Amino acid sequence: xxxxxxxxxxxxxxxxxxxxxxxxxxxxxxxxxxxxxxxxxxxxxxxxxxxxxxxxxxxxxxxxxxxxxxxxxxxxxxxxxxxxxxxxxxxxxxxxxxxxxxxxxxxxxxxxxxxxxxxxxxxxxxxxxxxxxxxxxxxxxxxxxxxxxxxxxxxxxxxxxxxxxxxxxxxxxxxxxxxxxxxxxxxxxxxxxxxxxxxxxxxxxxxxxxxxxxxxxxxxxxxxxxxxxxxxxxxxxxxxxxxxxxxxxxxx
Amino acid sequence: xxxxxxxxxxxxxxxxxxxxxxxxxxxxxxxxxxxxxxxxxxxxxxxxxxxxxxxxxxxxxxxxxxxxxxxxxxxxxxxxxxxxxxxxxxxxxxxxxxxxxxxxxxxxxxxxxxxxxxxxxxxxxxxxxxxxxxxxxxxxxxxxxxxxxxxxxxxxxxxxxxxxxxxxxxxxxxxxxxxxxxxxxxxxxxxxxxxxxxxxxxxxxxxxxxxxxxxxxxxxxxxx
Numbered sequence: 001x002x003x004x005x006x007x008x009x010x011x012x013x014x015x016x017x018x019x020x021x022x023x024x025x026x027x028x029x030x031x032x033x034x035x036x037x038x039x040x041x042x043x044x045x046x047x048x049x050x051x052x053x054x055x056x057x058x059x060x061x062x063x064x065x066x067x068x069x070x071x072x073x074x075x076x077x078x079x080x081x082x083x084x085x086x087x088x089x090x091x092x093x094x095x096x097x098x099x100x101x102x103x104x105x106x107x108x109x110x111x112x113x114x115x116x117x118x119x120x121x122x123x124x125x126x127x128x129x130x131x132x133x134x135x136x137x138x139x140x141x142x143x144x145x146x147x148x149x150x151x152x153x154x155x156x157x158x159x160x161x162x163x164x165x166x167x168x169x170x171x172x173x174x175x176x177x178x179x180x181x182x183x184x185x186x187x188x189x190x191x192x193x194x195x196x197x198x199x200x201x202x203x204x205x206x207x208x209x210x211x212x213x214x215x216x217x218x219x220x221x222x223x224x225x226x227x228x229x230x231x232x233x234x235x236x237x238x239x240x241x242x243x244x245x246x247x248x249x250x251x252x
Numbered sequence: 253x254x255x256x257x258x259x260x261x262x263x264x265x266x267x268x269x270x271x272x273x274x275x276x277x278x279x280x281x282x283x284x285x286x287x288x289x290x291x292x293x294x295x296x297x298x299x300x301x302x303x304x305x306x307x308x309x310x311x312x313x314x315x316x317x318x319x320x321x322x323x324x325x326x327x328x329x330x331x332x333x334x335x336x337x338x339x340x341x342x343x344x345x346x347x348x349x350x351x352x353x354x355x356x357x358x359x360x361x362x363x364x365x366x367x368x369x370x371x372x373x374x375x376x377x378x379x380x381x382x383x384x385x386x387x388x389x390x391x392x393x394x395x396x397x398x399x400x401x402x403x404x405x406x407x408x409x410x411x412x413x414x415x416x417x418x419x420x421x422x423x424x425x426x427x428x429x430x431x432x433x434x435x436x437x438x439x440x441x442x443x444x445x446x447x448x449x450x451x452x453x454x455x456x457x458x459x460x461x462x463x464x465x466x467x468x469x470x471x472x473x474x475x476x
Binding site: 048049050076077079080083084086088090091092093094096103104107108128136137139152156184 | 300347371374376377378379380381382383384387391392395396399472473474475
């Protein structure tokens with residue numbers, strides 16, 4: 001289980017995250033929604049220490065630490081136990097699809113190269129990219145790059161995969177294949193924390209939807225409840241803007 | 253009188269080529285040492301290591317701001333006077349020293365620019381999977397920075413090969429010094445210097461060819 005308590009982060013004078021409390025059960029799929037600039041991405045980046053939180057506690061299984069004063073070694077530990085999928089894919093440009101997936105296993109987990117490559121091939125198979133093992137990122141489509149990005153996160157066998165708007169940079173034609181892969185992971189009960197604007201994905205896949213605004217969690221609940229009967233006016237206001245007028249997202 | 257004594261020129265080529273190992277040896281030694289020093293300076297600059305960063309700036313400013321010839325004379329004639337334990341610094345050592353310090357000042361800046369030029373997302377991705385700073389430099393940033401830096405570094409190497417000719421002013425008989433001696437013996441200055449010019453040109457062209465091959469290989473991952 002993952003437990004986030006009173007996570008806070010400021011950029012200069014701006015309070016980007018204001019006391020976030022969030023528990024994530026093993027195998028749970030949580031989708032975070034909310035207006036732009038409300039700290040959703042920062043929340044994810046803080047959990048991976050790509051941003052240094054100013055305060056709060058994180059409990060990750062047996063590991064529990066104060067986020068503001070975390071030591072170098074515990075930061076590495078947290079990064080090894082969480083995996084990150086970037087909006088812009090951020091594949092290693094000098095490495096092939098196979099090497100991108102195997103890199104962490106070789107360098108971080110110190111697996112022998114042959115074992116890591118065998119594992120990477122299994123993952124390529126699962127993400128439907130077996131035929132692109134030796135392709136470099138520059139020669140792949142956006143959708144293929146993001147699938148490899150997800151493959152890289154899968155290789156880490158992390159306790160949670162953090163998805164930071166994984167389809168926002170994609171041309172529309174590639175969005176579905178990435179969402180399909182994420183659904184596949186969800187069916188395997190991979191713990192996921194997903195920031196996205198794909199409301200249909202949130203409705204179909206999430207166990208719980210979290211609505212954030214102004215650096216706080218305003219409201220959370222199962223999608224069937226949150227999308228149909230939001231309690232807070234800010235949630236209602238946001239959903240009115242992002243959901244189609246004919247309420248195409250109502251459960252069904 | 254002939255316009256150009258081709259037989260003399262052809263006869264000169266093997267004589268001059270026997271000095272090629274010294275010329276290329278000084279350039280290679282200078283390049284290897286300059287690369288090592290420049291990488292250190294670049295890392296100091298990128299990481300902004302206190303005190304060292306300031307010293308690095310002064311170092312770069314001085315060795316970029318003064319002529320190589322002045323630096324060579326300073327090492328060869330000046331230093332042994334100032335530091336008595338350096339009584340015998342030979343011309344070759346002084347040349348390699350001068351080339352190293354002079355060119356490392358230039359190269360440090362292009363290596364720094366190359367490191368900074370590697371996309372920030374690459375660093376974040378490496379950190380996100382739990383790499384240490386050292387691992388991320390070795391596995392991700394430096395290989396990509398190399399690709400960015402190679403064209404300019406090769407240019408410096410080409411420049412350095414030609415700059416070894418200044419060693420003749422320190423009494424070293426390398427390619428240029430040998431030509432000078434041959435010309436003085438035959439009085440065929442035009443032929444002698446045309447010949448040596450063609451030899452330098454040929455070396456540089458061979459290197460340019462190598463550079464293109466190297467760049468092609470380094471760009472492999474970036475072709476669509």
